[in-house]
Amino acid sequence: MLLLLSFLTILPYSFAQDTDRDLKQYVQMMNLKGLPAPRPKNEALYQLGLRLFYDNQLSGKNNISCHACHSLSGFSGDTLPLSVGEGAEGLAKNRMQSQGVLIPRHTPALYNLGLAGVSSLFWDGRIMKHPQGGWLTPEDGLNGPTPKLKNIADTLDGLLAAQALFPMASPEEMLGQGSTLSRLEAWQAVMDRLLNGRLGASYKRFFREAFPGIENFNIGHAGNALAELERHHFLANNTPWDNYLRGESKFMTERMKKGATLFLSKASCTNCHSGDHLSSFGFQNIGIPQIGPGVKDGDDQGRSDYRFRVTPLRNIALTAPYMHSGVFSTMWEVIDHYEHPIRSLHEFNWHPKHPNYREDLKLDERPETMQARIKTLAQNLPRHLDLTTDEKKDLYCFLMVGLTDLKNQADLTVKGVLDEIEDCSPRLIQ
Ligand code: HEC
Numbered sequence: 001m002l003l004l005l006s007f008l009t010i011l012p013y014s015f016a017q018d019t020d021r022d023l024k025q026y027v028q029m030m031n032l033k034g035l036p037a038p039r040p041k042n043e044a045l046y047q048l049g050l051r052l053f054y055d056n057q058l059s060g061k062n063n064i065s066c067h068a069c070h071s072l073s074g075f076s077g078d079t080l081p082l083s084v085g086e087g088a089e090g091l092a093k094n095r096m097q098s099q100g101v102l103i104p105r106h107t108p109a110l111y112n113l114g115l116a117g118v119s120s121l122f123w124d125g126r127i128m129k130h131p132q133g134g135w136l137t138p139e140d141g142l143n144g145p146t147p148k149l150k151n152i153a154d155t156l157d158g159l160l161a162a163q164a165l166f167p168m169a170s171p172e173e174m175l176g177q178g179s180t181l182s183r184l185e186a187w188q189a190v191m192d193r194l195l196n197g198r199l200g201a202s203y204k205r206f207f208r209e210a211f212p213g214i215e216n217f218n219i220g221h222a223g224n225a226l227a228e229l230e231r232h233h234f235l236a237n238n239t240p241w242d243n244y245l246r247g248e249s250k251f252m253t254e255r256m257k258k259g260a261t262l263f264l265s266k267a268s269c270t271n272c273h274s275g276d277h278l279s280s281f282g283f284q285n286i287g288i289p290q291i292g293p294g295v296k297d298g299d300d301q302g303r304s305d306y307r308f309r310v311t312p313l314r315n316i317a318l319t320a321p322y323m324h325s326g327v328f329s330t331m332w333e334v335i336d337h338y339e340h341p342i343r344s345l346h347e348f349n350w351h352p353k354h355p356n357y358r359e360d361l362k363l364d365e366r367p368e369t370m371q372a373r374i375k376t377l378a379q380n381l382p383r384h385l386d387l388t389t390d391e392k393k394d395l396y397c398f399l400m401v402g403l404t405d406l407k408n409q410a411d412l413t414v415k416g417v418l419d420e421i422e423d424c425s426p427r428l429i430q
């Protein structure tokens with residue numbers, strides 16, 4: 001009897017050891033270490049960034065801020081499938097129903113973009129480093145080792161700062177529809193409003209505190225401040241998974257470890273979601289259905305051939321919907337897509353009952369574009385995964401809880417996004 005009892009208690013323990021051993025092997029093979037810490041916070045720069053992020057003066061018609069789409073309190077997104085630009089009213093669903101102009105792409109989450117290792121930004125990687133030095137952006141004047149707009153280009157302290165300039169110069173996002181200003185003119189107008197407008201005196205003080213010794217400020221300084229805010233406010237580098245990789249395994253349940261093992265092996269997710277950010281920052285076509293106006297007449301081809309940037313994965317439980325077109329509302333829909341991408345693309349059903357439905361959010365079902373999407377599907381995307389129901393739960397649990405920062409675990413319950421699954425509850429820390 002005693003023997004049987006001890007056998008029964010040892011059994012699950014030894015299974016657990018197997019899971020751990022398997023996972024550690026993959027971790028070692030892929031040389032995963034957990035996300036790095038951000039560079040130390042510059043409080044004055046952060047405070048300036050916080051003001052700017054909320055400030056409508058960054059927009060041409062004084063009617064929209066970064067926060068309208070990337071909510072500071074709402075996990076860096078807008079909860080909508082596609083983003084709604086300048087002229088819309090309210091937040092979240094009200095914004096969608098306000099008939100503001102649709103931006104053809106989903107508002108991405110902003111977690112960890114200020115950490116080392118992020119080498120492309122935007123769904124199609126429009127912001128990168130130039131291979132010969134300097135920046136590679138949609139604005140020629142900023143690009144390369146000898147940029148025309150040298151003052152601004154030399155001020156920018158990273159990709160995230162460079163990115164921050166572009167929403168302000170986009171007519172649909174912030175500049176204002178119908179505006180004919182060039183980017184440079186738009187940026188100069190923003191700086192003029194900030195420094196000489198009704199809050200000019202206090203902004204001058206904030207800029208000087210953030211950049212001691214400098215008197216002439218350009219839009220690059222504003223970009224750096226916005227990036228500092230994003231870097232430290234939208235940080236999720238302390239997840240159960242990152243802790244596990246640093247040697248502290250108590251936040252990862254057995255189920256999460258199994259899910260992580262699947263992610264790194266049988267489910268082939270690391271074919272693309274590789275490295276500590278769980279992204280190669282490269283571009284792949286994974287056959288995502290398209291809704292809405294789309295870049296290029298409802299046929300958004302991303303970087304080319306329907307390739308979009310591999311999304312880095314942290315806090316994703318809190319940032320639905322998913323993908324460049326925001327078509328998947330839950331993590332289960334994402335997992336089902338990977339289960340059989342071609343079937344998922346053919347059978348995807350986006351119908352008027354969807355809470356976010358709007359006439360102009362119609363699904364693209366043209367046979368020629370559907371065919372083109374399938375023809376250029378990534379070679380390294382498995383055509384089907386044979387996951388058991390239990391394995392899908394493991395994967396779900398890893399993605400939803402294992403990749404959520406410890407400081408945000410309680411939000412999983414508050415937001416009610418987590419399905420009840422055994423051995424998959426938030427890791428509440430005292
Ligand atoms: C109208 C809504 C809207 C506003 C306002 C807006 N954004 Fe965005 N943001 C988006 C959308 C949509 C994208 C994706 C566009 C694309 O990839 O083509 C995006 C992309 C980004 C990215 C790239 C994220 C990634 O992972 O590649 C960053 C960073 C960002 N925005 C920061 C900002 C900042 C800073 C501001 C204010 C200066 C701002 N955004 C204003 C909707 C908005």
Ligand code: HEC
Pocket residue numbers: 109263267268269270271272273283284285286288308309310311313316319321322323324325334338378380381382399
């Ligand atoms: C062939 C490359 C590839 C493989 C393999 C792959 N992904 Fe992706 N993943 C991508 C790309 C590219 C995107 C963005 C696609 C888009 O928006 O059109 C993406 C997006 C996602 C997103 C959405 C993130 C967001 O915030 O919108 C999740 C979640 C995700 N992948 C999880 C997984 C999981 C889990 C697996 C394994 C079952 C996996 N991926 C396998 C390339 C890949």
